[in-house]
Amino acid sequence: MVVLITGGAKSGKSTFAEKYAAKLGTKGIYIATSPVFDEELQERVRLHQQRREMSAIGWETIEESYELNAVLRDLAGNKExxxxxxxVLVDCLILWLSNWLLRYEQDRAEERIDEQLTLLEQTLCNFPGTLLLVSNEVGYGIVPDYPLGRNFRDLAGIMNQRMAAVSDRVFLVTAGIPIELKSREFTI
Known part of the structure; x- marks a missing residue:
């Protein structure tokens, strides 16, 4: 089962994802995609780690800023x-996307990110276990006034749509309240 959990910044996505994981399983693998490059991020990571240590589920953490597809394929092959x-909980897809965008900003970024998203879709479609994906909704605010920001916003929206399409469940978390969306989807 693949579950996408999305919402705004500080909406409670990660907390919900960790609690949901504890309800669904007995052990957890937490894939952290954020590179830690300043003190503020280091503090955020510490708080996330502290929360996981107090969780009902035991967590193993894998830090991977780019090769998420390879990590997920390796985990998928581990039947045990x-x-x-x-x-498995990935936190978060938006950081993974921004890592790739910054790496390829000047070198066919959209094309290269599309390749990564296609690989991720394929990985998700064949994933044998329970996988929770945390992402952000970034398109609710103002239009960024610089090209990289607009490109990021657009790619994030595209990524979330594609991941939602291959997910079994999709939750939107707002003000700490998760709402399951996919079962309420209106189809034409």
């Missing part, structure tokens, strides 16, 4: 994980 009730 799925027999022991392990849940």
């Amino acid at each position: 994980l799925w027999e022991t009730g392990t849940v």
Whole structure:
């Protein structure tokens, strides 16, 4: 089962994802995609780690800023994980996307990110266990006044749509309240 959990900054997405993981499984693998390059990020990471340490589920952390597809494929091939009730949580897709965008900003970024998203879709479609993906909704605010910001906003929206399409469940978290969207989807 693949679950996408999205919402705004500080909406409660990660907290909900961790609690949901504890409900779904007995062990957890937490894939952290954020590079830690300043003190403020280091503090955020520390708070996330502290919260996971107090969780009902035991967490193993894998830090990977770029090669998310390779990590997920490796985990998918480990049959023992799925027999022991392990849940995989990726936090967060937006940071993973921004890592790739900054790496390829001047070198066919959209094309290269599309390739990464296609690989991720394929990985998700074949994932044998429970996988929770945390992402952000970034398009609710003002239009960024610089090209990189607009490109990021657009790619984030495209990524979230594509990941939602291959997810079994999609939650929107606002003000700490999760609402499951996919079961309420209006189809034409």
